[in-house]
Amino acid sequence: xxxxxxxxxxxxxxxxxxxxxxxxxxxxxxxxxxxxxxxxxxxxxxxxxxxxxxxxxxxxxxxxxxxxxxxxxxxxxxxxxxxxxxxxxxxxxxxxxxxxxxxxxxxxxxxxxxxxxxxxxxxxxxxxxxxxxxxxxxxxxxxxxxxxxxxxxxxxxx
Amino acid sequence: xxxxxxxxxxxxxxxxxxxxxxxxxxxxxxxxxxxxxxxxxxxxxxxxxxxxxxxxxxxxxxxxxxxxxxxxxxxxxxxxxxxxxxxxxxxxxxxxxxxxxxxxxxxxxxxxxxxxxxxxxxxxxxxxxxxxxxxxxxxxxxxxxxxxxxxxxxxxxxxxxxxxxxxxxxxxxxxxxxxxxxxxxxxxxxxxxxxxxxxxxxxxxxxxxxxxxxxxxxxxxxxxxxxxxxxxxxxxxxxxxxxxxxxxxxxxxxxxxxxxxxxxxxxxxxxxxxxxxxxxxxxxxxxxxxxxxxxxxxxxxxxxxxxxxxxxxxxxxxxxxxxxxxxxxxxxxxxxxxxxxxxxxxxxxxxxxxxxxxxxxxxxxxxxxxxxxxxxxxxxxxxxxxxxxxxxxxxxxxxxxxxxxxxxxxxxxxxxxxxxxxxxxxxxxxxxxxxxxxxxxxxxxxxxxxxxxxxxxxxxxxxxxxxxxxxxxxxxxxxxxxxxxxxxxxxxxxxxxxxxxxxxxxxxxxxxxxxxxxxxxxxxxxxxxxxxxxxxxxxxxxxxxxxxxxxxxxxxxxxxxxxxxxxxxxxxxxxxxxxxxxxxxxxxxxxxxxxxx
Numbered sequence: 168x169x170x171x172x173x174x175x176x177x178x179x180x181x182x183x184x185x186x187x188x189x190x191x192x193x194x195x196x197x198x199x200x201x202x203x204x205x206x207x208x209x210x211x212x213x214x215x216x217x218x219x220x221x222x223x224x225x226x227x228x229x230x231x232x233x234x235x236x237x238x239x240x241x242x243x244x245x246x247x248x249x250x251x252x253x254x255x256x257x258x259x260x261x262x263x264x265x266x267x268x269x270x271x272x273x274x275x276x277x278x279x280x281x282x283x284x285x286x287x288x289x290x291x292x293x294x295x296x297x298x299x300x301x302x303x304x305x306x307x308x309x310x311x312x313x314x315x316x317x318x319x320x321x322x323x324x325x
Numbered sequence: 326x327x328x329x330x331x332x333x334x335x336x337x338x339x340x341x342x343x344x345x346x347x348x349x350x351x352x353x354x355x356x357x358x359x360x361x362x363x364x365x366x367x368x369x370x371x372x373x374x375x376x377x378x379x380x381x382x383x384x385x386x387x388x389x390x391x392x393x394x395x396x397x398x399x400x401x402x403x404x405x406x407x408x409x410x411x412x413x414x415x416x417x418x419x420x421x422x423x424x425x426x427x428x429x430x431x432x433x434x435x436x437x438x439x440x441x442x443x444x445x446x447x448x449x450x451x452x453x454x455x456x457x458x459x460x461x462x463x464x465x466x467x468x469x470x471x472x473x474x475x476x477x478x479x480x481x482x483x484x485x486x487x488x489x490x491x492x493x494x495x496x497x498x499x500x501x502x503x504x505x506x507x508x509x510x511x512x513x514x515x516x517x518x519x520x521x522x523x524x525x526x527x528x529x530x531x532x533x534x535x536x537x538x539x540x541x542x543x544x545x546x547x548x549x550x551x552x553x554x555x556x557x558x559x560x561x562x563x564x565x566x567x568x569x570x571x572x573x574x575x576x577x578x579x580x581x582x583x584x585x586x587x588x589x590x591x592x593x594x595x596x597x598x599x600x601x602x603x604x605x606x607x608x609x610x611x612x613x614x615x616x617x618x619x620x621x622x623x624x625x626x627x628x629x630x631x632x633x634x635x636x637x638x639x640x641x642x643x644x645x646x647x648x649x650x651x652x653x654x655x656x657x658x659x660x661x662x663x664x665x666x667x668x669x670x671x672x673x674x675x676x677x678x679x680x681x682x683x684x685x686x687x688x689x690x691x692x693x694x695x696x697x698x699x700x701x702x703x704x705x706x707x708x709x710x711x712x713x714x715x716x717x718x719x720x721x722x723x724x725x726x727x728x729x730x731x732x733x734x735x736x737x738x739x740x741x742x743x744x745x746x747x748x749x750x751x752x753x754x755x756x757x758x759x760x761x762x763x764x765x766x767x768x769x770x771x772x773x774x775x776x777x778x779x780x781x782x783x784x785x786x787x788x789x790x791x792x793x794x795x796x797x798x799x800x801x802x803x804x805x806x807x808x809x810x811x812x813x814x815x816x817x818x819x820x821x822x823x824x825x826x827x828x829x830x831x832x833x834x835x836x837x838x839x840x841x842x843x844x845x846x847x848x849x850x851x852x853x854x855x856x857x858x859x860x861x862x863x864x865x866x867x868x869x870x871x872x873x874x875x876x877x878x879x880x881x882x883x884x885x886x887x888x889x890x891x892x893x894x895x896x897x898x899x900x901x902x903x904x905x906x907x908x909x910x911x912x913x914x915x916x917x918x919x920x921x922x
Contacts, residue, residue: 209550216549231497234381234396241392241502246574261906263836268911270919276909279789280390280565283797 212301370445373546380538381497383561385511385528387570388603388789394511394529394615396497400456402464403449406442408490415486418471419452422488426463429453438490449492455517461493501615507573509609509632510566510787512733513618525618526631528564528787530733535562535791562793567603567786572596575903577608579896584610587892588884589861593633593766594900599774599866599875601802602783604730609633635730638738638763639879642846643681643698643889644862645759645769647817649707650695651776652718655813658709661691661820671701671708674750678704678758681845696824698843700758707757712743715753721808722772723782728805730767730785738763759846760854769864770877771805776818777840777866777875779811822869832865832894834901836912841865841897843889848882858882863893867901868913876900 178186242248303311355361385394402423408414420435429452437450456464468488478485499514499522512527514536524533538561576594584592596606609632611624630636653659669685671678680686680700686693694702707715719725725740740762741748755761764772767785775782784803791798809817821840825832832841844862847854861883866875876897883892904910911919 213549216551220549228495230381231396231398231495234497235398237384237392238395238397238500238502241395242500244391245502245504246391246506246570247503250574263834263902263905263912266906266911268909268915268919277389279388280386281797282386282390282563282565282790283792283795286796286798 215301367445371547373544373548373551375542375544377540377542378558379540380558381560382499382514383536383538383563383792385536386563386565387507387568387573388566388605389570390565391570392502393507393566393568393570394499394501394514397500398458398495399454399498400458400461401451401454401494401496402456402461403451403492403494404438405490405492406438406440406448406450409438410442414488414490418486419488419491422464422467423452426460426467427453427456452491454519455498456493464488464491465493503570504614504616505612506570506577507568507607508612508615509634510568510573510604510607510732511615512631513613513615513621515618517619525621526733528566528732531731532562532564532788535793536564537561559794562791564788565790565792565797567598567605567789568607569605569907571907572606572904573608575907576606576900577612579899579903580608580610583880583892583896583899586885587861587880589880589882589892591633591881592896593877593879594896595634595766595770595877596900596904597770597774597785597875599777599783599872602771602774602785603789603802604785604787605874607632607634630736631734632732633879634766635728635732636734636736636765638736638765639860639881640760640762640846640849641764641769641862641879642759642844642860643700644842644844644864645762645764646695646698646703646757646844647776647821647842647864648719648722648724648772649703649710649715649757650691650820651809651813651817652715652722653706653710654691654816655718655809656710656714658714659691659706661816663691665689665691665694665702665705667694667699667701669701671704671754673704673708673754674752676751676754678754692820692824692827695820695842696827698758703757704754707753712750712753715757716740716742718808719756721806722775723768723805724762724764724772726768728765728767728771728785731787735767736765737768759844766877766879769862770875772808773864773866773877774875775806775808776814777872778814780807780809780814782806782808818866818869818872821865825865828890830890830894832863832897832901834867834898834905836914837867837901837905837910838869838913839865839867839901840869841894843894845887845889857887859887859889861887861889861891861893863889863897865897865901868910868916870913871916873908873910874901874904876904 299311300308381396384392384396387393404414404416404419409416416435416438419438420429420431423429423434424431434452437452440447440450442448468491471485471487472489475485475487496519499516501508501511501513508527510527512525512529512531514524514529515522524530524536529536538559541556541558543556576596580592580594583589591610593609594606595604595608597604611629613621613624625631650659654661666688667680667686669680669683678700681698686697686699686702689697689699689702691702691706693699694706710718719740725737727735727737729735740756741752752761771782771785774785782805784805786800786803788800790800818840821842822838825839825841830841830843832839832843842864844860844864846860846862848858848860849855850858859882861880863878864876866872878893878896878900880889880892880896886892905912910916
């Protein structure tokens with residue numbers, strides 16, 4: 168009788184097999200999900216890194232180009248060049264007796280060039296170009312979030 | 326129930342287990358072997374590199390923002406030796422192309438391109454450098470032609486040379502868009518030496534460290550997963566000079582014309598604002614095209630100074646009398662009305678002082694002494710002042726010391742002082758009219774700035790401001806000393822203005838009152854002073870009621886006339902005629918009317 172009862176409540180063998188298969192598949196899906204997420208993040212990080220390398224190069228090229236263009240402009244507007252152009256357009260250097268002076272209220276005269284603001288408090292502290300999330304590993308992130316600063320979790324709780 | 330074929334499953338499990346273990350064991354063995362260490366060391370070469378990032382050299386501007394020294398893009402042309410080794414490119418074709426486009430030596434280039442490829446050691450060879458973008462465009466066009474021909478040849482299975490191994494790496498080189506303008510002030514940067522290039526002379530040398538910035542060595546990984554935040558390397562500081570490009574152009578032109586018309590061997594003109602010591606223009610000779618700085622030795626054979634205005638001392642002659650007279654007026658030894666009977670000779674320390682013409686000018690006052698530039702009178706004035714006071718004044722005027730101007734290569738000549746063993750009593754007489762004492766033009770400018778600026782002597786300087794890290798730091802004017810009282814400065818200014826007007830000097834400009842003094846100094850030689858070789862000078866400032874400029878002119882060994890009043894005074898006038906227009910200074914009458922409104 169007892170054996171009969173036990174037998175009545177035991178899982179059917181095919182059910183046990185199904186459960187194992189289900190568990191295995193679940194683990195497989197989890198591993199695959201983690202792997203695909205990891206792959207995706209790694210690929211994104213690599214792509215971002217590659218883009219950074221490319222942008223660094225572009226930045227150098229642009230900086231060189233700016234410096235070069237500024238010099239080219241200075242060559243085109245050099246004193247000798249401007250004098251040549253002015254003469255070709257019929258201008259002549261003025262003699263003191265030919266100059267006419269007029270009063271312009273509030274005009275303080277020509278002031279030397281100002282190329283940048285004067286020294287003062289730094290508005291924005293220098294930030295690293297890459298955020299830590301691009302460089303730190305999952306473990307580092309976890310350690311940073313849960314171990315190195317455990318109070319922060321309690322602090323946000325109501 | 327026994328699973329069918331159970332033993333087979335067991336067998337397969339053991340086989341796979343053993344194979345797996347063998348693989349793991351092999352992995353561990355490889356990882357820990359000595360070959361693995363070598364491989365790891367080798368792989369580090371491909372993981373990244375340490376690169377020194379040189380900041381862009383700072384620009385130099387004039388006071389209005391005109392670029393005087395900047396940077397332009399040029400290219401280094403090199404060759405990938407691996408491609409040559411793989412026969413992807415032909416050294417002969419590369420050498421021939423570079424020779425035709427750039428004029429380089431065929432054999433040198435061919436031999437450089439034929440260097441054997443050694444992995445990790447010899448992978449790249451520089452063929453030439455500082456190639457302009459136009460030439461690079463031409464080379465790229467030829468390279469493409471070769472590539473097209475090679476592609477066609479491949480289809481017909483014929484070998485054809487290519488230039489594929491050529492690489493073009495852009496970088497910046499120093500450039501001076503104004504060529505020779507202000508070259509003696511700017512100095513130059515030896516850009517051909519890419520590793521050890523530095524500034525020479527002038528501002529480029531004085532501010533080399535600021536302009537160069539701080540190079541940074543950084544590790545750059547090749548693995549994009551490890552792309553790191555390459556630290557920002559700020560460019561070198563840019564400098565804004567006090568120089569006014571238009572004034573500089575004008576004074577250089579006037580100086581060049583003066584050298585031709587007077588036959589002088591060399592010349593110098595300095596224009597400053599006496600109220601703050603800013604140098605507005607500084608012209609001297611010879612001038613170098615800074616884009617071809619390697620011609621320096623050719624243009625400046627020893628011992629030619631690079632900038633005579635700061636690097637050459639000379640006996641200034643009668644322009645020095647303004648300091649003697651200012652000292653005596655300040656001390657109270659004389660007043661403008663003090664009478665003096667000029668007998669044509671004055672004995673001091675056993676030596677006899679004579680006038681420039683050897684004559685006696687009879688009764689004079691101090692204005693007359695300055696007007697006729699009487700050596701006898703000024704020697705007497707110095708004797709009234711006494712040696713202690715005279716030399717104390719000279720030292721407070723900065724004579725015998727460098728001015729500290731921010732240009733490389735400033736010179737000075739020590740003055741002999743009473744009690745130092747070399748000084749003789751007669752020196753007091755000769756020094757009073759600017760002989761037996763040596764100064765640089767910039768020392769004279771600084772000393773005389775006290776006369777034009779209510780007694781306050783301003784430090785001469787070139788730097789108006791520095792731009793660093795996005796901020797502009799202005800240079801405040803500095804008072805170096807107050808050698809004379811404001812009343813003395815006004816008195817000497819009036820005296821010198823009246824004396825110029827009385828002698829109808831060639832220095833006068835219609836509509837503007839200026840003060841000034843000529844100078845003619847004999848040049849000491851190994852046989853004594855030579856009377857037919859002189860240094861002709863003029864120092865003047867104006868408008869006298871509100872001085873805006875101070876001009877110093879020095880012509881060396883003029884041939885047209887030996888006298889400063891004949892050759893240097895007209896140069897001063899020409900400079901002032903240009904300055905009043907460029908600096909928007911109305912004639913005195915109009916200015917006073919405007920001020921009265």
